[in-house]
Structure formats: C-alpha cells, structure tokens
Amino acid sequence: MQMNNIAKQRKTVSLPGKSIMKATVFIVASLFISATLLHFLGYLHFNVFAGFKLITKTNEPKFPYRCDVAQNQSHQTHHYSHNSFSRLNPNRSQQTTCPSYFRWIHEDLRPWKETGITRRMVEEASRTAHFRLVIRNGKAYVKRYKKSIQTRADFTLWGIVQLLRWYPGKLPDLELMFDADDRPVVRSVDFIGQRDKEAPPVFRYCSDDASLDIVFPDWSFWGWAEVNVKPWEKSLEAIKEGNNMTQWEDRVAYAYWRGNPYVDPTRGDLLKCNVSEHEDWNTRLYVQDWDKESKEGFKNSNLENQCTHRYKIYIEGWAWSVSEKYIMACDSMTLYVKPRFYDFYIRGMTPLQHYWPIRDDSKCTSLKFAVHWGNTNVHKAREIGEMGSRFIREEVNMKYVYDYMFHLLTEYAKLLKFKPEVPFDAEEITPDSMGCPATERWRDFMAESMVMSPSEESPCEMLPPYDPLELKEVLERKANLTRQVELWEDQYFQDLTKKP
Numbered sequence: 001m002q003m004n005n006i007a008k009q010r011k012t013v014s015l016p017g018k019s020i021m022k023a024t025v026f027i028v029a030s031l032f033i034s035a036t037l038l039h040f041l042g043y044l045h046f047n048v049f050a051g052f053k054l055i056t057k058t059n060e061p062k063f064p065y066r067c068d069v070a071q072n073q074s075h076q077t078h079h080y081s082h083n084s085f086s087r088l089n090p091n092r093s094q095q096t097t098c099p100s101y102f103r104w105i106h107e108d109l110r111p112w113k114e115t116g117i118t119r120r121m122v123e124e125a126s127r128t129a130h131f132r133l134v135i136r137n138g139k140a141y142v143k144r145y146k147k148s149i150q151t152r153a154d155f156t157l158w159g160i161v162q163l164l165r166w167y168p169g170k171l172p173d174l175e176l177m178f179d180a181d182d183r184p185v186v187r188s189v190d191f192i193g194q195r196d197k198e199a200p201p202v203f204r205y206c207s208d209d210a211s212l213d214i215v216f217p218d219w220s221f222w223g224w225a226e227v228n229v230k231p232w233e234k235s236l237e238a239i240k241e242g243n244n245m246t247q248w249e250d251r252v253a254y255a256y257w258r259g260n261p262y263v264d265p266t267r268g269d270l271l272k273c274n275v276s277e278h279e280d281w282n283t284r285l286y287v288q289d290w291d292k293e294s295k296e297g298f299k300n301s302n303l304e305n306q307c308t309h310r311y312k313i314y315i316e317g318w319a320w321s322v323s324e325k326y327i328m329a330c331d332s333m334t335l336y337v338k339p340r341f342y343d344f345y346i347r348g349m350t351p352l353q354h355y356w357p358i359r360d361d362s363k364c365t366s367l368k369f370a371v372h373w374g375n376t377n378v379h380k381a382r383e384i385g386e387m388g389s390r391f392i393r394e395e396v397n398m399k400y401v402y403d404y405m406f407h408l409l410t411e412y413a414k415l416l417k418f419k420p421e422v423p424f425d426a427e428e429i430t431p432d433s434m435g436c437p438a439t440e441r442w443r444d445f446m447a448e449s450m451v452m453s454p455s456e457e458s459p460c461e462m463l464p465p466y467d468p469l470e471l472k473e474v475l476e477r478k479a480n481l482t483r484q485v486e487l488w489e490d491q492y493f494q495d496l497t498k499k500p
Ligand SMILES: *[C@@H]1O[C@H](CO)[C@@H](O)[C@H](O)[C@H]1NC(C)=O
Pocket: 068, 069, 070, 071, 072
C-alpha cells in the first residue's frame, strides 16, 4: 500500500507545477530590530527527517508534504531536483544582467582572493557562529552551535533550502559558518596587513566599513513570525496596495517614523526631534510598543497602512534595521539617517536618487530642512520616493534575493581550498524537516515562502569586480551628493538666522 503510494508520487513528481504558489493572506506588521525583545521560542525540533514530494494531481502543491511519513522517504528529495531542472524553458532563460549591488560580492570576498579559504579559516569562524552550513550534491546540512535570537537562524536556513529548490542542481558544494547576531565581529585592523593572520570568513546579515564580515540576506525575506511580518513577496504586494490607498498629494507633508527607540541611543536621539509645543522639526514620531501590539494581534502595526506620509525616516537600531526595505517601498521619500552598517543591497542605492541623506549628528535640523525642501520641490521629492521604491521592488525582489545568494555562495565556493564534508553529527534540512515541527505563524510563513517549482529563468549574469579607481569614484560620488545636501541645509539655516 505504502509502496504503491510512493510509486504514484514518483510519477507525479516529474510534473511539478510551473508557477510559484500565490498566497492570499496579507497581514503585515511593521518591525524593528529588537534583539532583546522576545525569547527564542524553541518550537522547532530538527530531528524529523522526511522526504519532500510535490503532488500536481490537483495542481496545488502542499506544504509540507507528509509529516507523518518520516525518515523512510528522504531519498525522494532527489526526484524533484533532477526532473525539474531539465525543464527550464529555453525561451525564458536568456540572462539578464545582475543589479549593480551584486558587484559588492567581489569586494566582500576580496580578503580571501589571493589566499583562498582553507579549512582552518572556516573552523576559526565557528567561534561566533550559530551554525555551520554544508551543501553537498545539492542537499543542505546543518550543524548547530547555539540558538539564535528568536528564529532567525531557522528562517535563514529555510531560505537556503528554498534557494536549492529555486536553482536545483546549480549550487556548488560548500561549507560556511553563519553568525546570526546583529553586529559584525571580524575587524579588519586585526587581519589586513597583519602577517600570519588569517581572517575567518563569517557570514552575517550586515557589516560595516571596519569589518570583513560577509553580508547575506536576512531572515525576514522568508518572514519574521515573532512580529508578524510576512514573507517579503507578500509584504511587497500588501505595501503596493497600501501605496494605492493614499496618493502622494493626499499624504501628510511631515516626516514619519514609528519604532522601538530603546534598542540604540541614536533612536532615542531621534525622538528628541518630535514635534512639541516649542519646536516643529516637521516630524511625527511614534513609539511602537511591541508587547502591546503582540497582545492585540498586531492590528495596529500593518505596514501597508503606514504609507500615509510623504517622508519616512529610516534609522538603524543596534545594527542595520530590517525595517529598511518596508520603509523604502512606500513611494514616500525616505529620509535616511547616516548609517554605520550596511546590508547586502543598500550599497546599490545613491543619495538624492533613491533617498535623502540625513545627518546623524544633527538629526533635527537635518529633518526639518529635508521636509522643507521636499515641500518646496514636490515634484523632485516625489520622484526620489518613487525611484527608491522602484529599486526595492525591481532590484530587491525575491528573484534577485535568490540570485544574490546564488552568486555569493558560488563565488565563495570557488575560493575553498578543501573538499566540503558533511560532519557526522550534522542533519539534513528539507522542507519537511523544518516545516513539520513548525506551528502557527511560523508554519504559515514557511508555507507562504516555500518555492513550489524551480525558476524558469537562469540566475542573472554576474558583473565583474570594480577596478579600484572605479570603486573609489562610485564612493566619492555618493559622498559628494551627501555633502551637497549638507551644504544646502547649512545655507538654509544661515539664511533663516539672517532674516529679521
Ligand atoms: C519506516 O520503514 C520501516 C521498515 O521499512 C517501518 O517499520 C517503519 O514503520 C517506517 N516508518 C514510518 C514512519 O513510516
């Protein structure tokens, strides 16, 4: 009986559905990095191994497939990959060129370009890692070292499993260490130009100019269940509809921010710029009480209902903030407070083109001027808002998130000087091994972000590295644009004080 079932499933497995499942629920909340807010929920137990099978009888793939049939069928994962991979539609597989921020992959890996990456370097990176990821023959294995905040590590691993389903058979064998905490840990001064010192390659969600950590897309692209932020594809659709609700002319002509101010002093500093009886810095700032939101079912924190102001402030928390892409997607002009940290895509954005730069050491005046400028250059402000949103929608959509992961991992694997091996105590991760034990929102988000059939397009075409002069010019141009804005601002306040 069971064997019959398996045989049937094998047949249907060779005919996977073509389109990615479209989920229909949109409940999106706004969010902020809040490392200490919630306890890790510990609801996932990664001891269930189960095969994944795709049924197309009803043309409605299921998630996860069958949690009651464990272990015995894990070998079936193969069928999905091999059969589907050969079915790439040749008409749709012409390559497009990757967005410019992909060029930073070369920069992030530059420290190991000459030396390559040895096993010793990778082992050294385990010092702070939450897990070791191994990819062998298109399968993913994990060895966990410690729990991450909330379920970051799990959703990151979930994303990697989806990547393998999106580009089956295309990922090289590799081993890497992932640190799922906020701030970068590999300081360049400790390694660059230091004889006999080898930098450990540590993957994480953000880095800064003084660090060598390798940036990777954060977990929220597959959902942030703890604060009810849906997988990125769904969030993006919801925000698009939200944008439609309040047209630019009808949007409030002030700078809006809502978030948790307690994660870092710079946010407390921002709150001083709120409108008061004595001062109007052209802002409307609000504190997000996540405890209250959580108790009330997040009904007041819907992201798509927050696209009601012409200007939206982005400010880092303890590190980069996940809120960035949701803020930038609003079609409002983003007022981007000078950051210390970068994530994987922000390096493709340019001040005055995609956002308006705000000083971090004089936030209130800077915000006041930004709003003043926008309200007197409405057309341009609107254009900056739309360009920023278009960048997020078109260059940071899930296709490119997977492409970024694909190219980063491919380039990284090229540098490995050893043969990746699966540690004896590692476990294979599959949609079922992760999905079956999951419950509630965690399960819903996995279902919604699950890749149901391979990409019909190839990964975008990777751009070559910047030559050093070119890179210098790109950075200088951005710095110049920021300086330009600061000069306008200084001029504005000088003129104000001169007036009687
Ligand atoms: C796995 O297979 C063994 C023998 O082939 C069987 O006894 C066992 O019940 C199966 N387990 C499940 C969960 O189906």
